[in-house]
Amino acid sequence: MDIDLSGRRALVTGSTAGIGYAIAKALGDLGATVAVNGRTAERVEAAVTALSHAAPKGRFVPAPGDVATAEGAAALRAALPEVDILVNNTGIFEPKPFFEIPDEDWQRFFEVNVLSGVRLSRAYAPGMVARGWGRVVFISSESALQIPVEMVHYGMTKTAQLAVARGLAETVAGTGVTVNSVLPGPTLSEGVAAFMQQMAAGVADPDLDAMGRAFIKEHRPTSLIGRLASPEEVANLVAYLCTPAASATSGAAVRVDGGVVRAIV
Structure with missing residues (x-):
């Protein structure tokens, strides 16, 4: 089974901690050069240092920037012109009753959780298509399928990610680029x-x-x-989807939810 990512360049957004950090480490363990992203240079540098010790087979480079804004995404693209693997992991959550969620919160959650991945996929996927190989993964949630009543605005964004990922997968069909969503369940991030x-x-x-x-x-x-679940358990699935071994998996919403969703497909 070909899971070697030597020579591949990856960008994992929101990778200074939690699931994103675990994904960056897993890709590094497979030999990739991983751009570590976060909003502050200080946290990014600290994560790069920690990852370099934790995954010596990989190479980790700093890629600070706020991908939740158009300006931040553009600046990141300028500093990092090409990647072979894009993991759209940046996300926020917040329990709040539906009737107390103002317009500003709906807009903020959509900007961070959805548009960040849209902008970066639009920036990087064409290069993958031109080179004939690439991987795009959206980190969604089981909340995309079972909207949590305590944070409807979060669930809405996770469902939107599934639609974007499937649409992008069909857009790049037959090019050697795969696009998938991963749906973690409750995770000890x-x-x-x-x-x-x-x-x-x-x-x-x-x-x-x-x-x-x-x-x-x-x-x-x-x-x-x-x-x-542990962040590492989620990262294991994401890393597999980023390898050559997963070449026949595209347009899928793959669950690593511990069986929370009561469905057989």
């Missing part, structure tokens, strides 16, 4: 860990695994694994 620690304020050394299992039991009872 840095952001989720911080959220749970806030919930356990006043508790010394909270047991995040136990808290995660309790969350799953109460809020995602259809989970088949009964726990939060």
Whole structure:
């Protein structure tokens, strides 16, 4: 099975922590040169240093910039003209009752979670097509299929990503470029860990695994694994989709949700 990414250039947005960081490491482990992206140069440099030690087979380069804005995406493209692999991972979430979500929040979530990937795919996919090989992956969520009532605006953006990815896959059909979505379920990312620690304020050394299992039991009872996934488990699937071995998978929405979604396809 050909999973070697030596000589391939990858960009993983939002890769200074959490799932994005784990994806960057996984691609580096397969030999890719990975551009690490985040909004501040300081966090990007720190992530590059950490990744270089954690995945010595890979090469990691800084690519700071706010991809949630048109100006930030354009600046990133100017600094990084070509990539072979684009992982649209940047995203935000926030629990908020539907009737309390203002227009500004709907617009902000769409800009960050959807338009960031649209802009970068529009910038980089034509070069992949011209070279006859490329991989584009959108990091969506099981919330795209089961809209969470506590954050409808987030779920809306995750569903939109599926539509964009499928449309782009059909646009580049037959070119050697594949486009897919990955749908993680509840995952113990840095952001989720911080959220749970806030919930356990006043508790010394909270047991995040136990808290995660309790969350799953109460809020995602259809989970088949009964726990939060790790960022590395999500990254393993993403990395595979980025390799030559996944050449026949395109236009797909692939779940790594622990079985939360009760569907057989």
